[in-house]
Amino acid sequence: MARRRSLKTDACPMARALEIVGDQWSLLVIRDAFDGMKRFGEFQQSLGVAKNILSDRLKNLVQEGVLDLVPASDGSLYQEYVLTAKGKGLFPVVVGLRHWGEAHLYAKGERHSVLLERDSGKPVPKIDLRTRDGKPLDPDLTFVKKLPAKTATATTATKAGSR
Template structure:
């Protein structure tokens, strides 16, 4: 199998992010972690992915600081994968993909899962981007500018 080109040094933040979470299994592992899964067997059962592929994705997500391995919460000899702050920062991405999928990939009335607020049981509102003055932000109203190295941070 051909080796993927690394995007770690790319000037585009999206390319760098995709270098870490840009394949389906990594994003589905992250989705499952948000759904409370923590153990290898839980991820494997949920995803139905080959163990070697899952092991590779989990290892990469730990190396990249998206997940961390911690002792099992039940005191057993197992270890659990938990989201780090960096991993939790992907929540809007996962919700945005979910909302896009709901809007564009299902026929009217076709059953699918929905994300609900734990306290109210109501669907999570659609993510909307807004301008600084509160107006809805459309793609046509944005542009990308590369910053010089010193100004980048």
């Protein structure tokens, strides 16, 4: 089998992100963590994935700072996986994928799970991207600009409009 090229130093932020969360099991672990799962056994039961694969994905997510491995909240000798701030930052990605799936992967009336607001019990509204002046953001209204390494700071990247 051919070795996969690492994207850890790629100039594209999306490529770097996919290096960490770009396989189905990693994103499903993150989804389950958002749903409150914390223990290896919970993830394994939910996903039905082989233990070695789950172990590998959890280890990687911890190494990348998406999850932390902490002592169990019930005081037992177990450890739990909890989302870090970096991991919680993936929430819009998970919600966006969910909404895309709901819109494009189910027949009309087909049963599926729904993400609800905890307080109201109502469905989470669709993510609504807007331009700086409030217009709906369409792919035709964007472009990618690769900045030179010496000027690629958060401030100049924002001002340059790059992603």
